[in-house]
Amino acid sequence: MRNFEQSNLLKRLPDQFFANLVQKVKELTEKGHDVINLGQGNPDLPTPVHIVRELQDAAADPVNHKYPPFRGFSFLKDAVASFYKQEYSVDIDAEKEVAILFGAKTGLVELGQCLLNPGDVALLPDPGYPDYMSGIALADVKTETMPLLKENDFLPDYQSIDREALDKAKLMFLNYPNNPTAATASKAFFDETVELAYQHNICVVHDFAYGALGFDGDKPQSFLQSAGAKDVGVEIYTLSKTYNMAGWRVAFAVGNASVIESINLLQDHMYVSLFGGIQAAAARALTGEQSSVKNLVSTYEDRRNRFISKLNEIGWKAEMPKGTFFAWLPVPKGYTSEEFADLLLEEAHVAVAPGKGFGKAGEGYIRVGLLDSAERLEEAVDRIAELNLFNDY
Numbered sequence: 001m002r003n004f005e006q007s008n009l010l011k012r013l014p015d016q017f018f019a020n021l022v023q024k025v026k027e028l029t030e031k032g033h034d035v036i037n038l039g040q041g042n043p044d045l046p047t048p049v050h051i052v053r054e055l056q057d058a059a060a061d062p063v064n065h066k067y068p069p070f071r072g073f074s075f076l077k078d079a080v081a082s083f084y085k086q087e088y089s090v091d092i093d094a095e096k097e098v099a100i101l102f103g104a105k106t107g108l109v110e111l112g113q114c115l116l117n118p119g120d121v122a123l124l125p126d127p128g129y130p131d132y133m134s135g136i137a138l139a140d141v142k143t144e145t146m147p148l149l150k151e152n153d154f155l156p157d158y159q160s161i162d163r164e165a166l167d168k169a170k171l172m173f174l175n176y177p178n179n180p181t182a183a184t185a186s187k188a189f190f191d192e193t194v195e196l197a198y199q200h201n202i203c204v205v206h207d208f209a210y211g212a213l214g215f216d217g218d219k220p221q222s223f224l225q226s227a228g229a230k231d232v233g234v235e236i237y238t239l240s241k242t243y244n245m246a247g248w249r250v251a252f253a254v255g256n257a258s259v260i261e262s263i264n265l266l267q268d269h270m271y272v273s274l275f276g277g278i279q280a281a282a283a284r285a286l287t288g289e290q291s292s293v294k295n296l297v298s299t300y301e302d303r304r305n306r307f308i309s310k311l312n313e314i315g316w317k318a319e320m321p322k323g324t325f326f327a328w329l330p331v332p333k334g335y336t337s338e339e340f341a342d343l344l345l346e347e348a349h350v351a352v353a354p355g356k357g358f359g360k361a362g363e364g365y366i367r368v369g370l371l372d373s374a375e376r377l378e379e380a381v382d383r384i385a386e387l388n389l390f391n392d393y
């Protein structure tokens, strides 16, 4: 067999930092160990039944056996607009301000290619969701990182970013509720972001993947709720987390009409939109009853409370996450995040994600996904307690 060389484009892609972790978990599991895997971000609960039923019915409808319209069915775009009106009191033009995506990941990776040229500058949060880097690498773009530090509540400090870098930057990625730090953002922060974007002519991409997951009664803020946000950016919303639909691959971008047009143009050349049945189910999810979402938030909140309280009992000083289904925990002194994650995996058979995998500023932390039952999460803490790591911590 001839071995055909990969394109330079592919060679630019960053290494998948977490592939190593996945492999180690697999090896331990194959040896028969009971690994509690809290290292990934895959929702563990099923899609609500009414959404599954909608797909079942739609799959039997011959309309959906044909190609769907290139830019998606109008009924789904209308559902997106009414969802934004209902949830955030934001007005969206369904035809001009919505692009249907094969999951948020696809949209986030496409955006660099839609809006940037080689050598342009993009601002990325550090730590941040690794796929921002993938899109940036494909577009052959330079990056400036915005450290998310505890002393700033894991929000970027715009004053500390070099003015020249701000003037050069064309695109900025933000994500609140935040993966991996579990921090949330206020309206005041998004107002400040709109102002900055205007001043420096930056397109803001707010990744709202955990938009439904805010705790203690606080509903996460949409970027589009800030005045002028639609003039300077878009928000990416996925059904993966809100409705446990990660495997269905459906999301959308909403906001600035010129950015939406660019996404749609690129997608016209790559896809013929999603299977109609998925679009029907997604519309049902967005416009149907939302009690499943409320129950899901309560489930994660209960897991969070039990897990974090128990961690504090064993001496691991951890703060309550404000949103997402992650906990961002400081690593005890004397370990790097990778060393500590390895220790937990090898000695306690608990898999967590080392913070370094999310960027330089993620060093000193590990990320735990609250994606198993509260009982299993408590068992994970019991196993960690046996290692006696926190006695003089």
Ligand SMILES: Cc1ncc(COP(=O)(O)O)c(C=O)c1O
Binding pocket: 041, 102, 103, 104, 105, 106, 129, 175, 179, 207, 209, 238, 239, 240, 246, 250, 251
């Ligand atoms: C911050 C963030 N953005 C986007 C995604 C991807 O979402 P989707 O399943 O819609 O591709 C994830 C998934 O883990 C995420 O954590």
